[in-house]
Amino acid sequence: MIRSLSFTLNGKAASVKTDDGRMLLWVLRHDLGLTGAKYGCGEGHCGACTVLLDGAPVRACSVPVKDAAGKKIVTIEGLETRAGLHPVQDAFLRHHAFQCGYCTSGMILASAALLEKTPHPSKAEIKEHLEGHLCRCGAHPRILEAVADAAAGKGKGGVK
Numbered sequence: 018m019i020r021s022l023s024f025t026l027n028g029k030a031a032s033v034k035t036d037d038g039r040m041l042l043w044v045l046r047h048d049l050g051l052t053g054a055k056y057g058c059g060e061g062h063c064g065a066c067t068v069l070l071d072g073a074p075v076r077a078c079s080v081p082v083k084d085a086a087g088k089k090i091v092t093i094e095g096l097e098t099r100a101g102l103h104p105v106q107d108a109f110l111r112h113h114a115f116q117c118g119y120c121t122s123g124m125i126l127a128s129a130a131l132l133e134k135t136p137h138p139s140k141a142e143i144k145e146h147l148e149g150h151l152c153r154c155g156a157h158p159r160i161l162e163a164v165a166d167a168a169a170g171k172g173k174g175g176v177k
């Protein structure tokens with residue numbers, strides 16, 4: 018059904034008029050011009066499309082936009098604040114935790130959500146949390162190191 022839907026997007030009010038059954042990923046990328054969330058598998062299996070919905074990581078390729086109505090959406094474009102990069106972003110840079118970057122926004126947002134909920138996770142918890150995120154470039158070991166570093170409060174910002 019075509020209707021107007023409103024939500025908070027990266028801290029600002031936003032609305033779209035669209036088929037409410039369309040997947041959130043297409044609305045973000047095509048209607049709102051936010052291309053940080055990537056299209057990988059399109060079936061909820063790779064994590065490339067991850068965004069935060071009310072603070073929880075979701076796979077935007079598998080979430081109808083109507084389910085985001087009235088909620089807070091954060092994409093990679095909105096993770097940095099006036100204070101600077103999020104500690105996970107900073108750690109990814111320091112550890113060169115990417116190659117092509119296709120998985121990166123999903124990895125960072127999922128990790129930021131983990132640290133919000135569990136500020137000092139164990140290495141096993143980090144690994145388990147990112148289990149469903151695929152990196153075709155083999156950067157996974159550096160990604161895990163980066164998240165552990167951010168959790169340890171090393172680098173810029175530290176975890177609040």
Ligand code: FES
Binds near residue numbers: 057065066067079
């Ligand atoms: S594109 Fe959404 S999980 Fe792969």
Ligand code: FES
Binds near residue numbers: 114118120121151156
């Ligand atoms: S850096 Fe290329 S898919 Fe992860």
